[in-house]
Amino acid sequence: MRLDEFDPNSVNVEDQRGSGGRGFSVGRGGQVGCGTLVVALVLSYVLGVDPGQLLGGMEQASAPQEQTGGPVAGTNASESCKLDQASLESCNALSSLNKTWQPIFAAAKITFQAPGLVFYQNVGSSGCGSAQSAMGPFYCPEDQKIYLDTDFYRQMDQELGATGQFARDYVIAHEYGHHIQKMTGDSDQIRSAQQQNPRAANQLSVKLELQADCYAGVWAAKNKDRLDPGDMESGLNAAHQIGDDNLMRSAGRNPNEAAFTHGSSAQRMDALRRGMQGADDNACNVYMQQ
Ligand SMILES: [Zn+2]
Numbered sequence: 001m002r003l004d005e006f007d008p009n010s011v012n013v014e015d016q017r018g019s020g021g022r023g024f025s026v027g028r029g030g031q032v033g034c035g036t037l038v039v040a041l042v043l044s045y046v047l048g049v050d051p052g053q054l055l056g057g058m059e060q061a062s063a064p065q066e067q068t069g070g071p072v073a074g075t076n077a078s079e080s081c082k083l084d085q086a087s088l089e090s091c092n093a094l095s096s097l098n099k100t101w102q103p104i105f106a107a108a109k110i111t112f113q114a115p116g117l118v119f120y121q122n123v124g125s126s127g128c129g130s131a132q133s134a135m136g137p138f139y140c141p142e143d144q145k146i147y148l149d150t151d152f153y154r155q156m157d158q159e160l161g162a163t164g165q166f167a168r169d170y171v172i173a174h175e176y177g178h179h180i181q182k183m184t185g186d187s188d189q190i191r192s193a194q195q196q197n198p199r200a201a202n203q204l205s206v207k208l209e210l211q212a213d214c215y216a217g218v219w220a221a222k223n224k225d226r227l228d229p230g231d232m233e234s235g236l237n238a239a240h241q242i243g244d245d246n247l248m249r250s251a252g253r254n255p256n257e258a259a260f261t262h263g264s265s266a267q268r269m270d271a272l273r274r275g276m277q278g279a280d281d282n283a284c285n286v287y288m289q290q
Contacts, residue, residue: 001166002226006088006095008078013091014145015073015080016120073119080119086150087119089165093172094146100222101180104281115179116145117172124149137171139178141187146175162241164234166220166227170272171238173219177212180281186211186288202261207287209262210271213239214284217275224279232276239268 074080081091098114105112118124124131127143137148152171156162181187190208194201220227220235240246243265245255255264262268274283 001169001220001223001228001231003089003092003096003169003223006077006081006091008076008081010098010114011077011081011091011094012114012116013077013080013094014116014118015083016118016124017080017083018072018121083119084150086153086168089168090117090119090148090150090172093169094176096223097173097176097219100219101176105183110183112183113144115139115176116143118145118147120147120149121151122149137175139175139182141178141182144179144182146172146179148172148175156238156241160241162238164230164238166231166234167238170216170220170235173216174212176219177215178208180215181208181211189288202259205261206263206267210267211284211287213263213268213271214275214278214287215281217272217277218279218281218284219275221276221279235272235276236269239272240265243268 074083077091081087094115094117102112102114118126118131120131120133122133124147126138126140126145126147128138128140131138131147131149133149133151135147137146137152139146153168156167156171178187181190187208190204194204197204216235220231242262244260244262245257245264248255248259257264263271271284271287274286278284
């Protein structure tokens with residue numbers, strides 16, 4: 001995907017790398033719910049525990065440890081975004097997502113607030129508790145920030161078979177989808193439904209995750225003149241690789257639909273495709289209506 005270089009004034013970036021959680025913060029503060037992602041799922045499958053428990057445990061973990069070595073945090077958005085290629089791609093995607101979603105919210109007369117992007121390495125701190133790279137990228141509804149250890153991109157490429165720049169853009173666009181859900185109120189609605197009916201918690205989680213995939217597709221569709229040949233395939237492959245059934249199989253377990261929290265490979269590919277083909281955020285309402 002050929003994205004413009006980020007506008008340093010339009011991205012809200014925070015950098016906790018190389019400083020044990022002490023970084024700088026630029027721009028507005030934020031507020032939304034942690035999506036468990038791939039590695040947490042892989043780990044939880046391997047460990048045989050519920051991903052929610054794993055995350056809950058992590059959130060209660062002790063304060064971030066002092067990091068030594070590794071990249072030194074930038075001192076402003078431009079420096080942080082240009083620290084390496086992975087950071088640059090993430091900021092470019094974030095900038096494009098802001099530009100794409102802001103007018104959609106304006107048209108719907110819903111207040112728009114851009115989410116923050118927090119870079120951290122291994123361990124960081126978030127409004128949802130300790131951020132650990134094993135959790136994979138996640139969105140915290142409490143502070144409305146996306147948390148990313150860019151080493152996840154290496155894992156995607158080398159361990160999950162989700163290759164290509166667009167696969168990485170899709171990760172940011174998916175987390176951004178959770179921010180959209182915070183602003184529309186869908187995530188709060190699902191969260192209270194989960195509290196009322198804990199037995200349906202996983203099923204309800206799948207709805208949110210698929211809707212976030214769909215929103216990622218809508219963003220791609222609205223920028224389709226920037227897509228390169230192969231991007232759609234790269235995104236769909238990533239959606240396939242990180243489907244719950246595929247991750248369970250990779251971890252040596254039989255896929256168990258009741259334990260799905262993000263949706264099967266087929267469902268995730270379908271959700272991304274639905275967004276890409278519909279090119280309209282209303283196309284993603286279907287997940288809340290089911
Ligand atoms: Zn998610």
